[in-house]
Amino acid sequence: MLVSNLEFLPGRTVERHLGLVQGSSVRSKHVGRDIAASLKNFFGGELRGYTELLSDSREEATERMLKQAESMGANAVLNVRYSTSSIAAGAAEIFVYGTAVELQVE
Amino acid sequence: MNSLMIQAGVAVVLLVLGYLFGRLAEKRHFKKLIEREAATQHVPVVATRYPPEDRAYDQQLVSGNVVIASDYFKAFLAGLINIFGGRVTPFESMLDRARRESVLRMKDAAIALGATYVFNIKFETSRIATGKVAAMEVLAYGTAMIPTSEEAVRPEIAHEV
Numbered sequence: 001m002l003v004s005n006l007e008f009l010p011g012r013t014v015e016r017h018l019g020l021v022q023g024s025s026v027r028s029k030h031v032g033r034d035i036a037a038s039l040k041n042f043f044g045g046e047l048r049g050y051t052e053l054l055s056d057s058r059e060e061a062t063e064r065m066l067k068q069a070e071s072m073g074a075n076a077v078l079n080v081r082y083s084t085s086s087i088a089a090g091a092a093e094i095f096v097y098g099t100a101v102e103l104q105v106e
Numbered sequence: 107m108n109s110l111m112i113q114a115g116v117a118v119v120l121l122v123l124g125y126l127f128g129r130l131a132e133k134r135h136f137k138k139l140i141e142r143e144a145a146t147q148h149v150p151v152v153a154t155r156y157p158p159e160d161r162a163y164d165q166q167l168v169s170g171n172v173v174i175a176s177d178y179f180k181a182f183l184a185g186l187i188n189i190f191g192g193r194v195t196p197f198e199s200m201l202d203r204a205r206r207e208s209v210l211r212m213k214d215a216a217i218a219l220g221a222t223y224v225f226n227i228k229f230e231t232s233r234i235a236t237g238k239v240a241a242m243e244v245l246a247y248g249t250a251m252i253p254t255s256e257e258a259v260r261p262e263i264a265h266e267v
Contacts, residue, residue: 003167004249005226010159044128044177044200045135046207047241050234051173054243058169080167082245084232092234 001066002076002103009078009103018072018100023064027057028091054092058082061096074100120178128177132199139206146213151224151248158223162254166219169247170211173234174204176241201242205229208246221250 008014029050069077080098087093157163176184180196187194209227216224227248234241 002165004165005167005228005247006157006165006249007155008157009163009165010157011162043124043131044175044180045131047173047175047234050241050243051171054173054234054245055169055171058171058245080247081228082169082230082247084230084243084245086233092232 001069001074003062003066003080003098004076004078005080005098007079009076013104014078014101015104016102018069018074018102020097021065021068021072021074021077021100022095022097023061023066023068024093024095025057025061025064026087026091026093027053029053054084054094057092057094058096061094065096065098069098069100072100074102075105076101076103121182122179124178124180124182128179131177132203135203135207139203139210142210143206146210146217149213149217149222149224151209151213151227153227155226157225157249157251164252164254166221166250166252167247168212168215168219168221168224168250169245170208170213170215171243171245172204172207172211173241173243174200174207176200201231201244204242204244205231205246208244212246212248216248216250219250219252221252223251224248225251 002009065077065080077098077100080096083095083097085093085095157165176197180200183196184194187196208229212224212227225248227246230245230247232243232245234243
């Protein structure tokens with residue numbers, strides 16, 4: 001499965017647009033990470049725990065999107081966008097969406 | 107009276123610690139950023155939506171993210187600036203660090219794939235907050251262009267981007 005945030009790919013022709021596909025994942029951090037983070041907050045700098053958490057979450061959302069695309073018979077997802085929103089204290093939603101397409105096989 | 111003194115004392119200690127460690131960390135980070143940016147200069151990151159057609163490429167979405175928290179001193183300073191308004195420089199440098207770091211992480215991912223460009227870069231900034239912790243996440247993502255053939259199909263536009 002080809003994933004890109006470009007609208008078209010050089011040298012490839014889109015045979016069919018299959019519609020919007022999306023994936024989302026809501027995650028919250030656990031207390032241990034919170035304590036470590038609040039300590040770190042005095043000194044500033046990267047909060048590695050959160051970086052990892054969010055990138056894991058993003059991976060999962062992307063996987064869900066790809067699964068949906070696969071079930072539609074797509075072989076690529078184009079024009080992919082990410083969006084993040086903080087839903088409640090301690091929980092963030094990662095949303096990813098794109099257009100499922102069928103690319104011509106070379 | 108006593109507890110108030112202790113509270114004020116703790117605040118002052120935190121401010122000093124935040125100032126010293128925060129400044130040190132920031133200085134080190136900026137130094138590293140400059141080094142890494144120089145080392146990855148051969149892979150341009152482009153905000154254009156239109157990919158090059160000079161040769162055949164494979165495409166792959168790459169991303170990099172980082173969560174950076176402000177230190178105690180920065181937060182305090184920002185609070186002061188807030189009273190009069192104006193440029194909140196302590197947070198500007200924090201976001202600059204986060205953004206450059208996320209781009210570099212994205213670039214590292216692209217370089218690992220053998221890419222020569224990253225196209226259509228997008229940024230996403232969001233506030234991560236719980237209780238006293240205030241931090242920003244910056245995500246950078248784009249499409250890594252991985253050449254499949256050495257030979258340029260149209261050499262006249264090969265290095266125009």
